[in-house]
Amino acid sequence: MGRRRAFDKHVAMTGYRRRKAAALAALTLSAVAVTTSPAGATTPGTTAPQAAAVAALDWHDCTHKGALPGQQCATLPVPLDYGDPGGRQLHVAVTRLRSDRPQARRGTLLVIPGGPGGSGVQKLTSTGRALAREMAGAYDLVSLDPRGVGGSSTAACGLAEEDRHLVTLRSWPGPDGDVAQNVARSRRVAQACAEHGGPELRSFTTANEVRDIDRLRQALGERKLSAWxxxxxxxxxxxxxxxxxxxTDRLVLDSSGDPDPDRVARGWLANMSAGADDRFPDFAAWAADPARDAEGLRLAAHPEDVRPLFLETAAKLDREPRRSDVPGVPLTGNRLRQALQTSLYGNDFAPVARLLLAAQDPAAEPVLPPDVSGPLPDTGAAAVLGAICNDVAWPGDVAAYERAVAADRTAHPLTAGMPVNITPCSFWKDRPAQEPTRITPDGPSNVLMVQNLRDPSTPYAGALKMREAFGGRARLVSVDAGGHGSYLGNGNGCGDRAVTRFLTTGQRPRQDTYCGS
Structure with missing residues (x-):
């Protein structure tokens, strides 16, 4: 029962609000949202510039590495600016796997990738077989590479290589918490993106991705889309x-962040401090398990000894970086911290365990995991920065960031102040032209959320904010598991069945529910 404490607290705190919101949703089941619109978006009673009819997609067999049998690809033209739909066009790469049981088909299911910067084409490639098996022919499966990603139109900021490493794109403070280098780099990156990114980079927004999705819906000839x-x-x-x-037909939200429109991505990043603390005990238990002895990966005799070992090793690397297997890229404390963050997303803890062991062995040469061994492509860095910085204005008070970093380093030493530190968004030259969307209980009750209790990236507490925002429109399935990504990702049959049942039959739990390990 102890493992259910977070879920039970959520039920106790939100029961009344859920019942009240459900009653409101019942009154507004066919209502539509009335909120501030992004450029080119519409709400009832408004008129947007009309684009020409969307042409049918020219499908062909995909040729990218690992493409699935039957996976098709096409290119979707989209306006650079939805305020000028007949003007310059960009292109978005789209992909599909058609239902192999036409008699069972009920519609189209859109797979929406994460990120920002994730590829939908690759997401469908990696999950398509399992997803098609679960859906049993109920859907054509489709996805897209958002603007800036993969086969879609891209932009570049012209960033120096040292500014494109994950440990520099994410603003890890200096060993003593100093943020001076982060401030200088953030100014430099923002200036480079302003000079070289062009209108393409400025168009990388959530609002435009949403409009691109609706344009894809039209090109597919669908009245509604379901989505995961x-x-x-x-x-x-x-x-x-x-x-x-x-x-919108049936919508599954898997691993949600706080949709607070005042912060958006700034809030998601800040929440990673608590997320790392939630997830680390799983790593500690694994690393102290006697089963690791046979693998040569046991870090400590007891789980409670793993955290101080990690923190002490990172602090030593802050003072004395170690030469790694990658020339010119030493193992620093921040590279170790970033490697841990990446490892906590999944269940393969071996790479970071090996890194910790090598860092303690003077004769070893640490082997860097891919995420900390080299720079991102310039276009990849631009895609990440674009959506994060274009969606909402970030404050630029350096002193406030210094205070936040100092406090966060004390409260959450695993992340050392990085989640609340300054980023290039604080010096972004083009401020957002409209307010971010506020998620509300107004609209159809057709949302199912699924969430791991110990998610290092989108922690459970943030997901509860999304649940609260949707009110009676949503149900939440809380899964007693760790890692980022729940459906078809962690082997929890209870959670997987709830999602599959909803997508294939429309049946959701009557109320928020819990799935044990």
Missing amino acids: GTSYGTYVGAVYAQRFPQH
């Missing part, structure tokens, strides 16, 4: 449901 969004894709899906409730 993961991580950042949950926010995209939530905004789509808010903007286009009349075109």
Whole structure:
């Protein structure tokens, strides 16, 4: 029962609000959202510039590495600016796996990738077989590479290589918490993106991804789309449901962040401090398990000894970086911390355990995991920065960031102040032209959320904020598991069955529910 404490607290705190919101939703089941519209988006009673009819997609067999049998690809033209739909066009790469049981088909299911910066084409490639098996022919499966990603139109900021490493794109403070280098780099990156990113980079927004999705719906000839969004894709899906409730069928939000429109990505990043604390005990238990002895990966005799070992090793690397297997890229304390963050997303803890062991062995040469061994492509860095910085204005008070970093380092030493530190968004030259979408209980009750209790990236506490925002429109399945991504990702049959049942039959739990390990 102890493992259910977080879920039970959620039920106790939100029971009354859920019943009240459900009653409101019943009165507004066919209502549509009335909120501030992004450029080019519409709400009832408004008129937007009309684009020409969307042409049919020219499908062909996909040729990318690992493409599935039967996976098809196409290119979707989209306006650079939905305020000028007949003007310059960009292109978005789209993909599909058609239902192999036409008699069972009920519609189209959109797979919305995470990120920002995730590829939907690759997401469908990696999950398509399992998803098709679960759906049993109920849907054509489709996805897209958002603007800036993969086969879609891209932009570049012209960033120096050292500014494109994950440990520099994420603003890890200096060893003593100093943020001076972070401030200088953030100014430099923002200036480079302003000079070289062009209108393409400025168009990388959640609002435009949502409009691109609706344009894909039209090109497919569908009146409604169902969707499975993961991580950042949950926010995209939530905004789509808010903007286009009349075109939203069954919506699954897997691993949600707090949709607070005043912070958006700034809030998601800040919440990673608590997320790391939630997830680390799983790593500690694994690393102290006697089963690791046979693998040569046991870090400590007891789980409670793993955390101080990690913190002490990172602090030593802050003082004395170690030469790694990658020339010119040493193992620093921040690279170790970032490697841990990546490891906590899944269940393969071996790479970070090996890194910890090598860091303690003077004769060893640490082997860096891919996420901390080299820079991102310039276009990849631009795609990440674009959506994060274009969606909402970030404060630029350096002193406030210094105070936040100092406090966060004390409260959450595993992340050392990174989640609340300054980023290039604080110096972004083009401020957002409209307010972010506010998620509300107004609209059809057709949302199912699924959430791991110990998610290092979108922690449970943030997901409860999304649940609260949707009110009676949603149900939440809380899964006693760790890691980022729940459906078809952690082997929890209870959670997987709830999602599959909803997508294939429309049946949701009557109330928020819990799935044990």
